Amino acid sequence: MLSARAAVRSMKEYHPPLAGRTGLRLDFNENTVGASPRVLEKLRQLDAEQLARYPEREPVERMTAQFLGLQPEEVLLTNGVDEAIQLLCQTYLEAGDQALIVVPTFAMYELFAASTGAQVICVPAQADFRFPFESLIERITPKTRLIAIANPNNPTGAVASAADLLRIARSAPEAAVLIDEAYYEFYGATLLREIRALPNLFVARTFSKAYGMAGLRVGILAGSATQMKMVRKVASPYNVNAVALACLPAALEDQGYVDRYVTEVRRGRERLEEKLRQLGIKFWPSQANFVLARIGALAQQFVATMAGRGILVRDRSSDPGCAGCVRITVGTAEQMDRLMTALEETVQALGVGERSLV
Ligand SMILES: Cc1ncc(COP(=O)(O)O)c(C=O)c1O
Numbered sequence: 001m002l003s004a005r006a007a008v009r010s011m012k013e014y015h016p017p018l019a020g021r022t023g024l025r026l027d028f029n030e031n032t033v034g035a036s037p038r039v040l041e042k043l044r045q046l047d048a049e050q051l052a053r054y055p056e057r058e059p060v061e062r063m064t065a066q067f068l069g070l071q072p073e074e075v076l077l078t079n080g081v082d083e084a085i086q087l088l089c090q091t092y093l094e095a096g097d098q099a100l101i102v103v104p105t106f107a108m109y110e111l112f113a114a115s116t117g118a119q120v121i122c123v124p125a126q127a128d129f130r131f132p133f134e135s136l137i138e139r140i141t142p143k144t145r146l147i148a149i150a151n152p153n154n155p156t157g158a159v160a161s162a163a164d165l166l167r168i169a170r171s172a173p174e175a176a177v178l179i180d181e182a183y184y185e186f187y188g189a190t191l192l193r194e195i196r197a198l199p200n201l202f203v204a205r206t207f208s209k210a211y212g213m214a215g216l217r218v219g220i221l222a223g224s225a226t227q228m229k230m231v232r233k234v235a236s237p238y239n240v241n242a243v244a245l246a247c248l249p250a251a252l253e254d255q256g257y258v259d260r261y262v263t264e265v266r267r268g269r270e271r272l273e274e275k276l277r278q279l280g281i282k283f284w285p286s287q288a289n290f291v292l293a294r295i296g297a298l299a300q301q302f303v304a305t306m307a308g309r310g311i312l313v314r315d316r317s318s319d320p321g322c323a324g325c326v327r328i329t330v331g332t333a334e335q336m337d338r339l340m341t342a343l344e345e346t347v348q349a350l351g352v353g354e355r356s357l358v
Pocket of ligand 1: 205
């Protein structure tokens with residue numbers, strides 16, 4: 001009988017709750033209004049000929065590199081950050097190697113690393129989900145070949161300082177160190193400028209969040225030209241589809257759209273944090289477009305009640321250290337108005353509140 005590799009057989013399955021997502025989508029950290037009108041205009045202009053051809057990634061890759069102030073050799077467009085993670089795992093991890101991640105964090109690091117047969121070592125965040133710099137450094141061994149860090153982190157919204165991240169990259173010169181900047185636009189700090197000085201450093205970005213293009217699946221992996229040459233070997237030449245490639249230049253050109261959205265989300269984040277404070281609900285200050293809140297034992301009921309009011313939020317209770325936690329994506333001012341009302345009424349109806357404080 002056909003048998004999958006042992007590493008694959010022992011992998012966990014991952015099924016994000018995508019079914020029936022109608023209403024206000026505050027559950028997947030997406031842009032809550034959609035892509036720039038210029039992107040939509042480009043979509044409408046696509047013709048049969050463009051769809052008939054295999055997609056040519058390089059011209060758009062050059063444009064993206066220029067946008068980032070990098071050389072084309074330092075940039076690979078990917079099928080979302082998900083693919084960037086997968087490519088790094090394929091390029092650098094062998095069975096028996098070690099991959100270090102900080103938990104709780106984005107699920108795909110563990111999945112893709114485990115699929116190679118590498119041992120995934122989970123380093124728990126410090127109290128209040130602070131970045132566990134010391135314990136991470138202590139876990140670096142000669143077998144460490146990948147360190148993946150989301151900055152800002154999902155689902156906590158916490159960040160690590162550039163100094164800490166650079167010290168980690170310097171302490172593990174034989175490991176690929178991925179700084180996943182999927183939420184960069186909402187935070188503002190980046191390590192992109194460091195990839196030339198540190199040849200083992202990689203930075204990932206996505207068009208799925210601030211740019212509102214999660215459905216198109218485009219991400220960026222940036223790293224030193226020497227290492228990116230290796231990573232490129234394992235990528236399909238057609239990894240990013242023609243529709244995404246046609247739309248990307250329009251998205252890059254309309255920075256005003258992204259800036260306005262980000263400004264609105266940052267204000268919304270402050271409002272949401274203030275509201276949680278007023279309601280006596282423990283939360284962790286976030287640098288991303290979402291806030292993690294501890295609802296407590298009633299988390300599941302809270303999510304269901306909010307869904308009943310047409311607002312989707314995500315139960316993160318099963319993440320390490322996140323019992324009773326719910327993650328709420330931040331959207332526009334109008335959407336936050338709706339959220340504030342629903343939040344207040346749901347919290348009162350269920351009797352969530354001071355009791356959830358830990
Ligand atoms: C930290 C982090 N990285 C990557 C992703 C996925 O990005 P993409 O849609 O580009 O694959 C997410 C999505 O939730 C995320 O939270």
